[in-house]
Amino acid sequence: xxxxxSNLRISYLxxxxxxxxxxxxxxxxxxxxxxxxxxxxxxxxxxxxxxLCFLAATGALGLTILTGFCGQISLxxxxxxxxxAFTTVIFSVHLKFPFLLVLPIAAVAGAxxxxxxxxxxxxxxxxxxxxxxxxxxxxxxxxxxxxxxxxGTSASAGITIRDPNVFGFVMQGxxxxxxFLFIFLSLVTVACLNLGRTRPGRAWMAIRDRDxxxxxxGVSLARYKLxxxxxxxxxxxxxxxxxxxxxxxxxxxxxTLDLAILYVAMIIVGGMGSVLGSILGAFxxxxxxxxxxxxxxxxxxxxxxxxxxxxxxxxxxGLCVIxxxxxxxKGLAELWRRIETYFDRWPFRYRPLEATRx
Amino acid sequence: MSKSxxxxxxxxEVVYHRVATAIQGVSLxxxxxxxVALVGxxxxxxxTTLRAISGFLPSEDVEITDGDVRFCGTRINGRLPDQLAxxxxxxxxxxxxxxxxxxAEDNLGFAGRRDGPITRARVLxxxxxxxxxxxxLAGYLSGGEKQMLAIGxxxxxxxxxxxxxxxxxxxxPIVVDDLMERLKRINQELGLSILLVExxxxxxxxIANYGYVMESGRVVFYGSAxxxxxxxxxxxxxxxxxxxxxxxSYRDIKQYRRKRRWWG
Amino acid sequence: MExxxxxxxxxxxYALLAAGVVILYKAxxxxxxxxxxxxxxxxxxxxxxxxxxxxxxxxxxxxxxVFSIIVGIFVYMAIMRRVVGEPFYVAILLTIGLGVVFKxxxxxxxxxxxxxxxxxxxxxxxxxxxATLSYMDVATVILTIVFFAALYxxxxxxxxxxxxxxxxxxxxxxSQRGVNVNFVLxxxxxxxxxxxxxxxxxxxxxxxxxxxxxxxxxxxxxxALVGGLDSLRGAVVGSFIVALAQYLxxxxxxxVLSDAxxxxxxxxxxxxxxxxxxxxxxxxxxx
Numbered sequence: 001x002x003x004x005x006s007n008l009r010i011s012y013l014x015x016x017x018x019x020x021x022x023x024x025x026x027x028x029x030x031x032x033x034x035x036x037x038x039x040x041x042x043x044x045x046x047x048x049x050x051x052l053c054f055l056a057a058t059g060a061l062g063l064t065i066l067t068g069f070c071g072q073i074s075l076x077x078x079x080x081x082x083x084x085a086f087t088t089v090i091f092s093v094h095l096k097f098p099f100l101l102v103l104p105i106a107a108v109a110g111a112x113x114x115x116x117x118x119x120x121x122x123x124x125x126x127x128x129x130x131x132x133x134x135x136x137x138x139x140x141x142x143x144x145x146x147x148x149x150x151x152g153t154s155a156s157a158g159i160t161i162r163d164p165n166v167f168g169f170v171m172q173g174x175x176x177x178x179x180f181l182f183i184f185l186s187l188v189t190v191a192c193l194n195l196g197r198t199r200p201g202r203a204w205m206a207i208r209d210r211d212x213x214x215x216x217x218g219v220s221l222a223r224y225k226l227x228x229x230x231x232x233x234x235x236x237x238x239x240x241x242x243x244x245x246x247x248x249x250x251x252x253x254x255x256t257l258d259l260a261i262l263y264v265a266m267i268i269v270g271g272m273g274s275v276l277g278s279i280l281g282a283f284x285x286x287x288x289x290x291x292x293x294x295x296x297x298x299x300x301x302x303x304x305x306x307x308x309x310x311x312x313x314x315x316x317x318g319l320c321v322i323x324x325x326x327x328x329x330k331g332l333a334e335l336w337r338r339i340e341t342y343f344d345r346w347p348f349r350y351r352p353l354e355a356t357r358x
Numbered sequence: 359m360s361k362s363x364x365x366x367x368x369x370x371e372v373v374y375h376r377v378a379t380a381i382q383g384v385s386l387x388x389x390x391x392x393x394v395a396l397v398g399x400x401x402x403x404x405x406t407t408l409r410a411i412s413g414f415l416p417s418e419d420v421e422i423t424d425g426d427v428r429f430c431g432t433r434i435n436g437r438l439p440d441q442l443a444x445x446x447x448x449x450x451x452x453x454x455x456x457x458x459x460x461x462a463e464d465n466l467g468f469a470g471r472r473d474g475p476i477t478r479a480r481v482l483x484x485x486x487x488x489x490x491x492x493x494x495l496a497g498y499l500s501g502g503e504k505q506m507l508a509i510g511x512x513x514x515x516x517x518x519x520x521x522x523x524x525x526x527x528x529x530x531p532i533v534v535d536d537l538m539e540r541l542k543r544i545n546q547e548l549g550l551s552i553l554l555v556e557x558x559x560x561x562x563x564x565i566a567n568y569g570y571v572m573e574s575g576r577v578v579f580y581g582s583a584x585x586x587x588x589x590x591x592x593x594x595x596x597x598x599x600x601x602x603x604x605x606x607s608y609r610d611i612k613q614y615r616r617k618r619r620w621w622g
Numbered sequence: 623m624e625x626x627x628x629x630x631x632x633x634x635x636y637a638l639l640a641a642g643v644v645i646l647y648k649a650x651x652x653x654x655x656x657x658x659x660x661x662x663x664x665x666x667x668x669x670x671x672x673x674x675x676x677x678x679x680x681x682x683x684x685x686x687x688v689f690s691i692i693v694g695i696f697v698y699m700a701i702m703r704r705v706v707g708e709p710f711y712v713a714i715l716l717t718i719g720l721g722v723v724f725k726x727x728x729x730x731x732x733x734x735x736x737x738x739x740x741x742x743x744x745x746x747x748x749x750x751x752x753a754t755l756s757y758m759d760v761a762t763v764i765l766t767i768v769f770f771a772a773l774y775x776x777x778x779x780x781x782x783x784x785x786x787x788x789x790x791x792x793x794x795x796x797s798q799r800g801v802n803v804n805f806v807l808x809x810x811x812x813x814x815x816x817x818x819x820x821x822x823x824x825x826x827x828x829x830x831x832x833x834x835x836x837x838x839x840x841x842x843x844x845x846a847l848v849g850g851l852d853s854l855r856g857a858v859v860g861s862f863i864v865a866l867a868q869y870l871x872x873x874x875x876x877x878v879l880s881d882a883x884x885x886x887x888x889x890x891x892x893x894x895x896x897x898x899x900x901x902x903x904x905x906x907x908x909x
Contacts, residue, residue: 071711073715126711127714128892128896131844131888135882139882139885142878142882264715265722308729311728311729313726315722318721318723321722322701325716326701329712
């Protein structure tokens with residue numbers, strides 16, 4: 001009797017299922033229930049942290065589509081987030097559009113910009129593409145800076161966004177946001193999983209692995225690369241827009257190259273190309289600075305300079321990137337898979353096939 | 359460790375990318391001062407055998423998973439190419455055998471070993487053409503000149519064992535014969551042991567003392583060069599047909615009609 | 623005259639950085655995104671050591687040498703060596719991570735304070751046309767010229783330099799001819815870090831260093847790309863173009879664009895000649 005493993009699939013149909021084994025469905029149910037109950041059992045601050053994690057996770061999922069699935073190295077993710085934020089400013093503050101209308105508009109804006117930013121990918125690959133995304137980042141940030149400068153005197157600390165008003169229900173407070181973001185993240189996750197296991201996903205992965213071979217097999221590089229950029233920036237744009245509503249302020253200084261690197265760190269630590277990995281990585285990278293902050297509480301206050309703490313936080317992220325790339329390139333998702341498989345195969349020992357353990 | 363074997367390979371097994379076994383159970387000896395030919399078709403594993411003897415770079419994801427390679431009695435499995443080069447195992451590769459962006463004389467001087475029985479002048483005596491083309495970029499040399507340069511470079515590395523991979527590829531027969539002849543001279547005058555991998559079995563067996571035949575990653579036949587030259591299967595499959603019989607029709611030499619039996 | 627002097631000095635700064643990028647690329651096909659951070663870190667290290675031993679230009683060179691040997695060998699042997707042979711983006715992401723770590727070191731150790739490296743009161747030089755060059759400006763130009771000349775001699779005429787070039791072209795063949803590839807690649811990193819830290823020290827002497835100065839690394843990277851990632855001559859040419867364009871843009875259009883401008887130049891050059899002005903076409907598919 002063939003005993004199917006958690007991440008060991010023996011048929012194509014089975015391999016396409018998101019949760020093929022019963023225990024996985026149970027696990028997901030537990031996680032979802034736990035998540036729904038969490039706000040009741042935790043402090044506001046903790047709920048706020050998780051809100052930030054949810055937001056980061058949606059952004060990270062956007063980057064996974066582009067870099068993880070399609071293999072296009074992009075350092076311009078911060079720019080896409082900025083597009084969402086500034087579209088929110090334009091439409092919500094200037095034109096006073098309601099929240100439910102601004103979100104789709106941000107999505108469309110993201111798609112358009114994604115198309116533009118994606119155009120160089122038709123001509124460049126590899127490091128040259130990364131450089132061109134950097135160029136786009138600076139171009140967009142420049143536009144945003146000019147916009148913010150022209151906004152008026154009140155903009156020095158950032159442009160204020162009012163809390164969204166959904167059919168009379170004003171979304172404020174971390175708990176309300178928590179449920180909204182949780183649902184939103186779940187939708188985006190399912191969307192990404194589905195994209196990954198249908199035609200676009202297959203095409204993207206083919207491009208990632210051997211684009212010349214993919215083209216020879218009939219995958220239109222232009223169409224799918226642009227699609228990857230557009231989907232990625234749409235998700236990122238909406239994420240940026242939500243972040244603007246959540247924090248009630250938009251300021252261009254936030255969208256630095258360091259922010260883009262932060263998202264890249266998320267997908268590296270989580271595991272490139274894995275949806276679960278993006279979420280795990282987003283949580284890890286978002287929570288890491290706070291964990292470090294807590295660690296510093298143990299030290300005498302004479303050592304607790306804010307710059308030192310900040311520096312260690314930054315350094316820890318860089319160190320995680322290096323350690324994961326060298327020792328565990330498939331990230332946290334791979335660690336999870338190993339734990340899963342250990343219990344699944346127990347009491348048999350499971351040694352993954354050498355070749356797959358790259 | 360028998361008599362004076364410079365190189366002893368026993369039951370060698372090499373795996374690429376941790377999944378593909380390229381050679382299995384390969385054993386061969388290179389006696390001191392001999393020329394040994396390793397013949398076989400494409401994909402037989404001859405190059406892999408040479409590479410396993412001369413060393414892999416860590417980035418290539420290849421591994422010697424079984425067996426022993428002994429050079430002068432010492433086990434040398436898994437050493438880096440530069441370590442083995444310093445012991446005197448020098449490989450002349452099949453592809454990318456010279457530094458195309460360096461001049462011919464820079465290529466020759468690359469290893470930079472001034473000491474040793476073979477001097478630059480001696481190499482240029484074997485291959486006078488290289489002296490004429492000294493200043494030219496190696497990438498612009500002709501195929502035969504590149505091969506000469508590659509062998510010359512190898513000779514200047516103080517070799518004890520010269521491994522030559524597919525000397526004849528892409529070269530005109532007359533050039534091949536000439537090069538083989540020079541190799542023979544080098545072997546006789548310098549006492550340099552040579553392990554020669556060749557698809558052109560005729561040319562290889564013409565100068566070799568011993569020969570091994572490889573197919574599908576295994577050694578299927580071995581013996582002295584004379585034995586190989588006279589073996590009917592070797593003649594049919596590698597030497598272009600039995601030389602003493604007139605071939606009556608094409609049907610007689612269709613290889614798929616006859617199974618290769620390597621015993622007897 | 624002042625215009626020419628400024629361009630020249632800026633070109634030299636970028637050229638030192640771009641040279642390091644090109645050497646690292648040629649040796650290991652690695653595009654180092656951490657170059658700016660290394661440069662600034664080198665500058666800060668010199669600043670601290672200078673406070674103890676006194677700032678002099680000779681000590682700067684000596685200090686840069688020691689720094690580059692330690693850091694270069696460490697970065698290669700401990701980190702970069704482990705990902706040789708993996709897809710190109712692994713090395714790039716690794717250098718990005720390295721850059722973050724170096725930047726954090728600057729923040730933690732020096733509290734990210736702005737520092738200026740004081741080489742003491744030195745005579746300024748008056749040029750025709752009323753421009754004044756400081757001691758540091760002249761030192762920058764001279765050191766850059768000396769560095770490039772030394773590189774040229776090294777690669778063209780010394781035996782180690784020839785082995786270096788061969789290893790860059792074909793590491794396997796070089797290894798089969800007795801060259802220790804790890805040694806050559808470590809050497810590449812040492813040279814690159816040396817050039818970067820020299821640039822950092824000189825920059826800190828002329829202007830100032832802070833944790834934000836790391837953006838000069840990106841300018842150096844773009845200069846290398848414009849000139850061709852595998853061409854040292856291209857590094858000089860590219861640096862000149864980037865320096866000139868930056869200066870003109872800041873003066874004539876808008877200072878805010880100065881960060882973005884190198885990338886716009888790169889985009890333009892790459893659209894018509896992706897392998898760089900003096901690069902080789904075949905390199906395009908290597909990354």
